[in-house]
Amino acid sequence: LDSEPTVVKGLDLKRYAGRWYEIASLPVPYLPKDGEDTRATYTPKDDGTLDVLNESWVNGKRNFVKGNAYKADPSSDEAKLKVKFYLPPSNPTFTVVGDYWVLYLDADYHYAIVGEPNRTSLFILSRQSHIDDKIYNQLVQKAVDEGYDVSKLRKTPQSKTPPPQ
Numbered sequence: 001l002d003s004e005p006t007v008v009k010g011l012d013l014k015r016y017a018g019r020w021y022e023i024a025s026l027p028v029p030y031l032p033k034d035g036e037d038t039r040a041t042y043t044p045k046d047d048g049t050l051d052v053l054n055e056s057w058v059n060g061k062r063n064f065v066k067g068n069a070y071k072a073d074p075s076s077d078e079a080k081l082k083v084k085f086y087l088p089p090s091n092p093t094f095t096v097v098g099d100y101w102v103l104y105l106d107a108d109y110h111y112a113i114v115g116e117p118n119r120t121s122l123f124i125l126s127r128q129s130h131i132d133d134k135i136y137n138q139l140v141q142k143a144v145d146e147g148y149d150v151s152k153l154r155k156t157p158q159s160k161t162p163p164p165q
Helices: 135-145
Strands: 020-027 036-044 052-057 063-072 082-088 096-105 109-116 121-124
Touching: 020 135, 096 135, 109 135, 121 135
Parallel strands: none
Antiparallel strands: 020 036, 020 121, 036 052, 052 063, 063 082, 082 096, 096 109, 109 121
């Protein structure tokens, strides 16, 4: 595919902030493959960026990474963000910067699809830990329409009761 995925225009980072649950994802090297209850919490900062906390549980043990998300080009209205992660989170010695493109967002900021321009990573996110199949299938279809290979898409197990803060 020669063309880049389409991205959301006019993303309001303050509205986008808050908690998102991972409904499904393509496996990425920096997150546990068998994670459950995976979620991301974005907290707005005064400088217009977002603090990022990604959490996932493996065999009942919490894994997390912290970072910061910011617009790649502050003058653009395209939702092309960069996320800088600090690793390891307990004693950060180096940073990893990745592309975080919001490919789809519904008008109410309830559902989002996030990916990278090279289409190696894909995340289907929701404000709720469970969504119905009809909406899920619509979101997957949007990813397919953007050229993503969804054959390796893994539905993230989410408990009935999400883990506490």
